[in-house]
Amino acid sequence: MRRVRALIGAATAAALTIGLAACNGGSSSAEDNRIDVWIGFTDYRLDWAKQRAVEFVEKHPEYTVNVEGYDSYEVLFDALTAASQQGDPPTIVQNFEAATQESRDAVNADGERLFIPVEEAIDGRDEILGEPVVLNDIVDAARNYYTVDGQFSSMPWNTSTPVFYSNSTYLEEAGVEEPPSTWEDLRDACEKIMKLDDGPKNCVSWPNHAWFPEQVLAEQGGLLADQNNGRDGRAENIDLTSPEWLSFIEYWQEMYDEGYYYYSGVQEDWDGPKNAFGGQEVAFLMTSSGDATAVVSEAQQVGFDVDVTRYPVFADAPYAGNLIGGATLWLVDGLGESTQDGALAFMQFLNNPENAADWHRTTGYIPITNSAVELLESEGWYDENPYQRVATDQLALSDGSPAAAGVLLGSFVAIRAEVTQAVEDILTTGADPAERFAEAETSAQSLLDDYNLLYTE
Template identity: 65%
Template sequence: MRLKRTVTAAAVALSLLATSVACSKSDDAKGDGQIDVWIAFTDYRLDWAKQRADEFHQKHPKYTVNIQGYDSYEVLFDAVTGAVQKGSPPSIVQYFEAATQDARDAVDKDGQPLFVSVEKAINGRADVLGEPVVLNDVVDAARNYYTVNGEFTSMPWNTSTTLFYANKNLATKAKVDKVPQTWAEIKEACGKIMKLADHPKHCVSWPNHGWFPEQAVAEQGGLIADNDNGRSARAKKLNLTSPELLNFVKFQKGLYDSGDYYYSGKQNDWDGPKNAFAAQEVAFLMTSAGDATAIVKDGQTGGFGVDVARMPYNGDVPYAGNLIGGATLWLTAGQEKGKEDASLAFMQFLNNPTNAASWHKTTGYVPITKAAGAQLETEGWYKDHPYAKVATEQLALTNGSPAATGVLLGSFVSIRAVVTQAIEDVLVSGADPDKRFAEAQLAAQKLLDDYNSLYGG
């Protein structure tokens, strides 16, 4: 597989361990009737996917869908690399949005494109094996992100955005009348909350992960890369020293220095901030909409209640929009026609209105089709669960610019790691943001240059 990253021994070991959570189908079911689907979930989301696979098999007895779960997108990414090198890739792969350019550039062991565009494979059909095609009904934010050079590349599934969660009890005690909508309002609210006699350990938290500064840059209308964020042509130049990026880093540093921001001390740690919020050790949490259902339940269990709101933005500049997160399903090229159709049919089945609505209710991810959103509205779901609509409403506010659509980069995973390390150095080691991100710019640009020298055409 022609990807920048290589498979380490550890990654291979992890990929082998992941078979323990594979969907319980017979190992000798290999062949044209088996659709192997690899996803980056090993929790209740894997269980949900297995149930849909069983239901699909009942409708289409000729085909057995094997759902195999991995511990993270990164581990899955490496496992696919190893499988391609052996000539045995799965039929469908779930890649997170940061791997979009890598997926487009990936090739099989014979040097042919590893994936085929889902839109091209559907070829205008209204249904595949009797499953209505829902690709054309995908919500705009996801459609726009995964449409490259005018072609819808993959089937979006778990689509999220960043939301802001508030502890109702603490906010009420501190007389914070509304959930903060801007960075300035976060500072103001934290000032009140941390003056409480029984104030939490810290005021606010979010993971140290590259997605959050990317969101902040998009909100301010800034670009991460040239060529319209890699959308009008392949991205060749990064900009990690932009005012938009540094504005956010300095905002985060100010909160950290004042003791308001809680950093778990671990990069890419999604559980630490979420657990701190559940334990009422912080009053506010910024994290994925994909955790909305679980976070609201934590508030109910903890007896403090949760308000859910848009991701706060820099109120000093015009708002451009927020980005999607999550992942999409890629169709492996070169499958026998019947098997390819079965793979396409499963993608459509997984995202039909009923299943997309169920997935949203179970997780908090955005209803991926407009029909699913309409069904939820008709059912009264949003009336009873108003928090569940916030992510969809936020994504609808985009101005449609390249900034708010999202960047496409080769070696994006590694570039994110450079940004994450730089933020940690600013927070923990006291590095000067301007100098540290000048260094990050050089390191990240080298990664992009190396990637493009191999795959830039």
């Protein structure tokens, strides 16, 4: 957290201070029951969260809930860092999965822990202010990632996994009988589709983001860091040169060189690949299941159908599972009892079966509890929208190993940036994957070493 603090600019910090000063007025009793929630959305997802806040206050009129959106998880994380050092953090903050280790290590202006584990704050209660506690009902994939040292550090909310989107019109025209399920099948399908007279400019696209090679590493049971991916202790060594890692990097380079893979030219660009798919400039897309509702509906507006299937695997490799993405809600420590209970109750309210099911229907993020899945099944939602079941079913295939659970790593965001730069060099300059990732590993290891010096004695 202290490392990230230096990233925020003075202008942003000044604006944040003004905003916080405006928010913190009023009587002490009002402040005690005020819940400020910061999330990394500014679109329809923010609107959804604000509406749930209104409904929560209708049930609990003694509280005020203010939901504020930020343009991205990274911007939000920087704003949180500045606010915590000024002594004015929000009550609840949404941090993405890559910031889990840094959130666990974060301290406030007094050097005390910034967040209290939600399970510790719940303290074994079954309900809070009449809202049933849902932690025991969280689906296994989110439970496995966010349970650290035997307890939930934060409250799961928006959880995703990457899935595979296919333009069914192109598949039919090219004589491809079903969406590719392996990387080898994808190459074969691309060869056929690119021969079409009226085919797309390229065949497939996905963002240049470290999440995607991390998936293939996990699928094969490979680890990104020691200590069982940071699950048995603080990760101290990173591995970006394993055979499991390089297998996909080499495949990625080959697909690009053959003209099959479309690269927008922008690192961590989620919109470029999605727009290329919506514009039928590529036949296949890999992106988050959190975009499923938008991808399918936009394709239908254009006039083509979409098949949504599991993330591909290597045909002859073992399978351990796919990783989650998304974010959780963290509870600031040191709150008064009334504020803390209100915040905990709001977290449970957001994830009750009805709200968790509606969040899934609205966005495509997986339903976060088993009860929400059962509710959707009973309503016939999956019968009418079978593609919405793909992400949940994919995550349910996980073997629960440290590889499939996902890595806990300090400076993870900065390390991911090293990965995306290395991939760009490999794609655009023809750098050798093994040599370039040996360099990236050295840089990533330095980032991890520097981080660990801050948080180990």
